[in-house]
Amino acid sequence: MSTGSMLAPKIHNQPAPSIFDQVLRSLDTRKRVLIFGESELMGDLIRVLTSKRRHWYDVVGVLTTETARVGQSSDGKPILGTVDELFEIVERFRVQTIAICVTDRRGSMPLDTLLDLKSMGLEVIDGHQLYESECGRLSIDELKPSALIFSSGFQRRPGMLLMKRLEDIIGASLGLMILAPLMGLVALLIKLDSSGPALYKQTRVGLRGCPYVLWKFRSMRPDSEGDTAQWAQLGDQRITRIGRWIRLLRIDELPQFFNVLKGEMSLVGPRPERPVFVQNLRRQIPYYDLRHTIRPGLTGWAQIRFNYAASVEDSHMKLQYDLYYVKHLSVWFDLSILFRTIRVILMGSGAR
Numbered sequence: 001m002s003t004g005s006m007l008a009p010k011i012h013n014q015p016a017p018s019i020f021d022q023v024l025r026s027l028d029t030r031k032r033v034l035i036f037g038e039s040e041l042m043g044d045l046i047r048v049l050t051s052k053r054r055h056w057y058d059v060v061g062v063l064t065t066e067t068a069r070v071g072q073s074s075d076g077k078p079i080l081g082t083v084d085e086l087f088e089i090v091e092r093f094r095v096q097t098i099a100i101c102v103t104d105r106r107g108s109m110p111l112d113t114l115l116d117l118k119s120m121g122l123e124v125i126d127g128h129q130l131y132e133s134e135c136g137r138l139s140i141d142e143l144k145p146s147a148l149i150f151s152s153g154f155q156r157r158p159g160m161l162l163m164k165r166l167e168d169i170i171g172a173s174l175g176l177m178i179l180a181p182l183m184g185l186v187a188l189l190i191k192l193d194s195s196g197p198a199l200y201k202q203t204r205v206g207l208r209g210c211p212y213v214l215w216k217f218r219s220m221r222p223d224s225e226g227d228t229a230q231w232a233q234l235g236d237q238r239i240t241r242i243g244r245w246i247r248l249l250r251i252d253e254l255p256q257f258f259n260v261l262k263g264e265m266s267l268v269g270p271r272p273e274r275p276v277f278v279q280n281l282r283r284q285i286p287y288y289d290l291r292h293t294i295r296p297g298l299t300g301w302a303q304i305r306f307n308y309a310a311s312v313e314d315s316h317m318k319l320q321y322d323l324y325y326v327k328h329l330s331v332w333f334d335l336s337i338l339f340r341t342i343r344v345i346l347m348g349s350g351a352r
Contacts, residue, residue: 030058034095035077036086037102038064041127041142043075045101048135050076057134060093065108083110090117101127103142136305137320138327140286148287153327163331164266171267171338172260183254186217186246193242196222199255204272209292211275212264215255219243250345256298268334269297270322273315281315291322294329299341301325301333 033049035042042062049057061080064070069079081089089095098117102108118124128147131139148154176183187198200218203211220238239247246252259265265272270291273281282288302309302321309318325333 030056031096032058032060032094033097033099034060034063034080034089034093035099035101035127036063036083037100037108037127038062038069038074038079039101039103039127039142041103041131041139042101044139045099045127045131046075046077048131060095061089063089063098065102083108083113086110086113087117090122095122097123097125097130099125099127099130132324136301136324137317138323140316140320140323143287148290151327155329160330164329164334165263167331167334168260168266172257175254175257176261179254182251183217186242186251186254189242190218190240190246194221194240203275204296205275205278205292206264206272207292207295209278209289212259214259214265214272217246217252217255219247219252253298260298264295266295266297268299268301268325268337269295270300270325271303272296277315281312281319284312285316285319287323288319290326291319294326299337301337304337304340304344 035045046059049059059077061078062074063081063083063086064074064079065083067082070081072079080093090098098114100109114124126147128139128143131137190198196218198218200216200220201213202216204214206212219240220243221240243252256265260267278288300322301324302318305321306314306318309315325337
């Protein structure tokens with residue numbers, strides 16, 4: 001008999017709920033979640049599940065491995081008990097899902113008890129997996145390499161890669177043919193608005209970390225950066241009058257259709273960064289170079305979910321979305337992102 005089975009009998013000592021209580025419970029459609037373990041992931045997961053747009057979860061509390069912590073709170077949720085009380089807590093709070101957020105699982109996981117609960121119909125899920133499914137990004141700070149190595153994602157099937165390349169060639173060719181008059185008009189307006197070339201080229205980091213030259217319509221004054229690379233900021237004073245409009249409508253990115261045709265970029269993928277930023281970001285953000293395992297994109301999952309990165313902290317959040325895209329790469333996901341990009345452009349959100 002497992003440990004969980006030996007503990008199970010004591011859960012039946014609770015008084016039976018009244019008919020009124022049973023009716024109220026039947027009307028509550030939220031999934032009741034118990035979080036096992038105190039960690040940074042736990043705090044992130046609580047914030048995601050209890051945010052206003054995630055109203056279908058009810059985080060009942062936290063389970064700890066430290067007896068002294070019982071009765072206190074963690075990230076606004078009560079610490080209900082220890083591992084030894086798992087069966088009783090599950091019954092008392094009508095838990096439906098147990099999210100595992102333990103940093104070091106060696107010797108701290110009540111495997112027999114969790115197996116018994118799972119066989120009884122409860123959902124036992126890794127905290128990283130629940131976080132990923134609910135907010136569309138990977139929590140990377142406490143993510144162990146084994147979780148990525150043994151993940152079912154990060155597939156690179158030849159057929160899918162071929163379809164993605166055909167999607168890029170067809171999409172970029174149609175884009176250039178349809179938007180050629182608009183691109184010519186934009187180039188003329190840029191020349192009339194300020195001195196300097198209409199097109200602006202910049203070195204970016206692409207597939208496998210290889211640098212390439214990215215083309216854009218110039219939206220800033222010539223020599224606006226001097227000798228030092230700078231993040232673009234909200235209300236950046238270096239932007240010209242025409243530049244502000246073409247950034248708002250994302251028109252400044254249209255010349256990158258040529259980069260897509262050359263195979264340096266894809267229509268959809270992580271947005272490429274400059275080498276000087278990449279050198280800094282790969283030192284500060286775990287798994288940063290995983291975004292270079294596919295071609296950078298004209299648009300991407302991070303662009304429609306997080307808008308714009310203007311700091312290391314923003315890039316840290318943006319990478320979580322990029323890795324989610326890399327993990328779930330597919331042509332259908334690309335098409336979904338492209339349609340949602342059009343909506344973002346029409347709303348004019350996230351431009352700087």
